[in-house]
Amino acid sequence: MLQQSTLAFIKKLTKNNNKLWFEENRHLFNDAKDDFEKLVSGIITSFGKVDSDIAPLQAKNCIFRQYRDIRFSKDKTPYKHHMGASFDRDGKKSGFAGYYLHIEPGNKSMAGGGIWMPEIQQLKKIRQEIDYSWDEFRDIIQQKDFKNIYGELEQGEFKLSREPKGYEKDNPAIEYLKLKSLVATQTLTDEDLVSKDLLQKIVSAFSALMPLIKFINRSLE
Numbered sequence: 001m002l003q004q005s006t007l008a009f010i011k012k013l014t015k016n017n018n019k020l021w022f023e024e025n026r027h028l029f030n031d032a033k034d035d036f037e038k039l040v041s042g043i044i045t046s047f048g049k050v051d052s053d054i055a056p057l058q059a060k061n062c063i064f065r066q067y068r069d070i071r072f073s074k075d076k077t078p079y080k081h082h083m084g085a086s087f088d089r090d091g092k093k094s095g096f097a098g099y100y101l102h103i104e105p106g107n108k109s110m111a112g113g114g115i116w117m118p119e120i121q122q123l124k125k126i127r128q129e130i131d132y133s134w135d136e137f138r139d140i141i142q143q144k145d146f147k148n149i150y151g152e153l154e155q156g157e158f159k160l161s162r163e164p165k166g167y168e169k170d171n172p173a174i175e176y177l178k179l180k181s182l183v184a185t186q187t188l189t190d191e192d193l194v195s196k197d198l199l200q201k202i203v204s205a206f207s208a209l210m211p212l213i214k215f216i217n218r219s220l221e
Contacts, residue, residue: 001198002039006032006083007105007190014081014105022079029066032083036103037063039199040085043101047203051210053089054099062087082108087206089217095122097182097216099206105190111205112150112185115216117158122220127164127177129219134173140215141176145208150184158183182216184209 009032013022022029040059048055062085070076081104088098099113118126130137140146141153158181163169167177176182186205192198 001196002103002193003031003035004194006035006103007193010081010083010103011105013079017077017079017081019078033063033066036083036085040101042199043085043087043202043206046199047087047099047206050203050207051213054087057087057091059085061091064092087113095119096220097213099209099213100185101202103188103193105193107187107189109188109190109193110185111188111202112183113206113209113213114153114181114183116181116183118181123180125219126182126216127167129215130173130176131167131171133215137173137176137215140211143208143211145204146184146212149186149205149208152184153179154181154183154185155179182212184212 005028009025009028012025012028016022016025037059040062044054044057044059044062048057064080064084064086066079066083068075068078068080070078083103085101086092086098087100088094089096092098095118097113097115100111102108102110115122115126153176158179160178160180162178163171163174164177167174171177188198188201192201195201
């Protein structure tokens with residue numbers, strides 16, 4: 001579970017997103033950061049027993065920096081109004097599919113993962129694997145735990161309006177071959193975040209996603 005003070009800090013930072021306030025309240029940030037790192041370490045320990053690719057990771061290497069890269073952004077606010085961590089085989093810069101945790105008060109938090117906007121050559125490999133192993137892929141996204149937790153892969157902005165080059169409209173996998181990202185997420189409420197059951201809820205969500213992660217990463221090897 002997270003402490004209420006961690007959520008309170010993120011809320012305050014959202015309202016006071018400037019360097020002066022942040023420096024004056026750095027002690028609050030350090031406390032929130034330590035609290036979040038403790039949760040991430042717990043996830044690695046617990047979920048690492050389920051997915052051995054996660055076990056070697058260290059929390060500090062999974063957590064994203066609080067500072068925003070504003071060099072090419074019109075939004076010049078210096079800090080993120082959330083905390084996030086990525087649990088990926090070989091680290092968050094490996095290019096492999098993985099698991100993600102997003103903490104943002106206001107019931108905007110979520111656990112899930114997949115692969116977001118992979119490079120074109122990676123995407124071609126994933127589509128080929130879905131096409132060649134459609135029955136396996138279909139079974140993965142129709143598993144009871146996956147359906148209960150995630151429902152379906154996210155689509156919308158992640159989907160082409162027509163079939164990708166090289167695939168026919170009547171391909172049984174066509175709606176998934178149109179996807180530019182393969183991502184599934186489960187919402188975490190603010191109540192979830194401070195519940196003693198938070199760690200188990202995240203581990204269960206990641207466990208239900210693991211067959212899809214393994215499928216994607218197999219296609220990239």
